[in-house]
Amino acid sequence: MTIDRHMNTCPICQVQNHHLAVTCTSCGGYLQNRSENLDLFATAWTIIERPVRAFRMIALSRRKNFAAAVAALAGIGFAFGIFWVIGAGEYTSSAVNLFAAGTLLGPAVGMTVVLCFTMLVKAMAATQGSAVSVKNAFAIYSYALVPVVLSVLFLLPVEVIVFGRYFFFLHPTPYSLRPVAYVTLVGLDTLCALWTLYLLWAGTKVLLDLTWRRALIIFIVPLLLLVAGIIGGLRLVLPKGVS
Numbered sequence: 001m002t003i004d005r006h007m008n009t010c011p012i013c014q015v016q017n018h019h020l021a022v023t024c025t026s027c028g029g030y031l032q033n034r035s036e037n038l039d040l041f042a043t044a045w046t047i048i049e050r051p052v053r054a055f056r057m058i059a060l061s062r063r064k065n066f067a068a069a070v071a072a073l074a075g076i077g078f079a080f081g082i083f084w085v086i087g088a089g090e091y092t093s094s095a096v097n098l099f100a101a102g103t104l105l106g107p108a109v110g111m112t113v114v115l116c117f118t119m120l121v122k123a124m125a126a127t128q129g130s131a132v133s134v135k136n137a138f139a140i141y142s143y144a145l146v147p148v149v150l151s152v153l154f155l156l157p158v159e160v161i162v163f164g165r166y167f168f169f170l171h172p173t174p175y176s177l178r179p180v181a182y183v184t185l186v187g188l189d190t191l192c193a194l195w196t197l198y199l200l201w202a203g204t205k206v207l208l209d210l211t212w213r214r215a216l217i218i219f220i221v222p223l224l225l226l227v228a229g230i231i232g233g234l235r236l237v238l239p240k241g242v243s
């Protein structure tokens with residue numbers, strides 16, 4: 001029997017188990033501690049402080065509490081991100097309509113994006129001979145979106161209050177209206193995006209028990225495919241000349 005480092009050897013019967021397994025598939029002995037539930041704020045805080053530990057906690061929790069809610073909330077950020085890229089403010093006469101559209105569409109967008117990403121990572125991992133639990137991956141990647149949720153809660157309201165629908169304009173650019181406020185807000189949003197990328201990377205490392213370098217390849221290919229899919233979809237849906 002070859003020893004795979006992505007395995008967890010049972011101390012009782014020496015059978016190899018998945019690295020995130022809680023009980024031995026052969027003798028039922030305990031391999032590692034797990035919790036029953038996730039506390040939203042404690043988990044979110046641990047993700048900020050010690051992401052690798054937080055992702056292990058999420059994978060080893062029996063229930064993945066709030067994962068779908070975090071994905072749904074982050075989806076509002078994705079919806080407004082798309083509005084920003086396509087200049088959606090120019091299609092509506094009121095900021096209220098825009099705000100309502102993003103808030104209503106966001107949750108479905110968020111959960112769909114996380115589910116697609118999960119399935120792409122699962123497929124990518126399968127090519128490397130590694131098994132991924134959809135439940136664990138969905139929970140880890142949802143919680144990896146905590147920075148996007150922070151952006152939705154703290155940056156988006158400021159953007160809408162300061163710029164109204166003009167934040168989501170291409171002509172005139174919001175930069176030409178209030179350069180300092182615009183650069184500050186977009187800068188903070190960019191930091192949230194980079195932080196999210198780091199968390200997706202760390203989450204993949206925990207999910208597959210890989211080195212940082214190998215985890216990078218496993219998550220970056222699905223991410224590029226997903227972004228390409230979204231851009232392709234927008235080009236099909238939007239009127240010509242917009243995208």
Ligand SMILES: [Zn+2]
Pocket residue numbers: 010011012013014015024025026027028029
């Ligand atoms: Zn055993």
